Amino acid sequence: MSGPGLKNATIAAGAVMVLSVVALAVDYAVMRGWTPASDAQIAALQEKVQRDAKLAPVLAAEQKRIAEFNRARRARVNWLSLVLVGAAAGFLGGAKRLLAGQARPPVRVPERGPSAVWPRAGRAVAAQAAAAAPEIDLTFVDGLIEKEGRGAEAAIPILQAIQAHYRYLPDEALRRVCHLTEISPAQIAGTSSFYSRFRRSPVGEHIVRVCHGTACHVAGARQITDELRRELAIAEGEDTDPSRTFTVEEVACLGCCSLAPVLMVDEHTAGKLTPATACDALAAVQPGERA
Numbered sequence: 001m002s003g004p005g006l007k008n009a010t011i012a013a014g015a016v017m018v019l020s021v022v023a024l025a026v027d028y029a030v031m032r033g034w035t036p037a038s039d040a041q042i043a044a045l046q047e048k049v050q051r052d053a054k055l056a057p058v059l060a061a062e063q064k065r066i067a068e069f070n071r072a073r074r075a076r077v078n079w080l081s082l083v084l085v086g087a088a089a090g091f092l093g094g095a096k097r098l099l100a101g102q103a104r105p106p107v108r109v110p111e112r113g114p115s116a117v118w119p120r121a122g123r124a125v126a127a128q129a130a131a132a133a134p135e136i137d138l139t140f141v142d143g144l145i146e147k148e149g150r151g152a153e154a155a156i157p158i159l160q161a162i163q164a165h166y167r168y169l170p171d172e173a174l175r176r177v178c179h180l181t182e183i184s185p186a187q188i189a190g191t192s193s194f195y196s197r198f199r200r201s202p203v204g205e206h207i208v209r210v211c212h213g214t215a216c217h218v219a220g221a222r223q224i225t226d227e228l229r230r231e232l233a234i235a236e237g238e239d240t241d242p243s244r245t246f247t248v249e250e251v252a253c254l255g256c257c258s259l260a261p262v263l264m265v266d267e268h269t270a271g272k273l274t275p276a277t278a279c280d281a282l283a284a285v286q287p288g289e290r291a
């Protein structure tokens with residue numbers, strides 16, 4: 001992902017990460033001095049109690065205070081550790097996306113208005129979409145906006161619902177959202193590129209997930225993917241064939257490594273594949289054409 005939103009979020013995550021580390025280090029340093037002192041204090045009180053039993057309530061109160069302090073400290077450290085892990089994950093994820101984004105041309109944020117052209121992954125997709133995109137029924141978007149509201153905070157639920165309904169984010173639907181709400185094209189561009197589950201191009205009727213986990217990688221997953229893409233005539237930089245029948249994705253371990261290399265066509269699994277047999281697996285959903 002690229003864009004100022006991601007950059008700012010990555011910097012913020014990095015700052016939170018550093019602050020969490022500093023807070024944990026300070027806490028550790030303070031406790032290194034405090035623990036022996038409190039232990040000595042308790043030991044001294046215990047000695048006094050042995051000589052004077054009337055001091056027993058004082059000892060009990062002190063022990064209770066120290067126990068509560070330790071409990072609060074443990075909770076604070078747990079909380080800081082969680083923040084640190086979350087911030088580190090956000091920082092690393094953001095940095096990775098920023099670095100990856102440098103290799104791609106920058107996303108052009110369109111002007112707001114009816115003539116706006118939304119950024120696409122490439123010209124091939126735009127041409128493909130123009131040639132074969134089905135009519136988009138925008139009444140769904142209108143109803144969705146009525147339900148979710150028109151404020152900028154509704155951006156993610158609205159995009160999620162549009163993605164679920166159309167299986168990608170059609171330009172027409174996004175333009176409609178910007179026209180009817182306070183959500184800006186820049187906000188949509190930033191949000192939709194930040195979350196990988198949002199697709200900006202149409203998805204095929206069937207999803208082919210080729211496992212590229214370690215076992216499948218070693219067993220030839222790359223050749224399987226290449227053969228499928230060649231057979232389906234999927235253009236460079238795209239993941240869907242021109243007829244929008246199949247979308248080919250590379251995924252992590254599918255959990256059946258003994259069958260490597262493995263792919264799934266929708267819910268059907270096929271294993272022990274070779275480049276020669278990989279395309280036969282598509283017959284699970286299109287038996288008439290690919291048996």
Ligand code: FES
Binds near residue numbers: 253
């Ligand atoms: S690595 Fe492919 S199924 Fe596990």
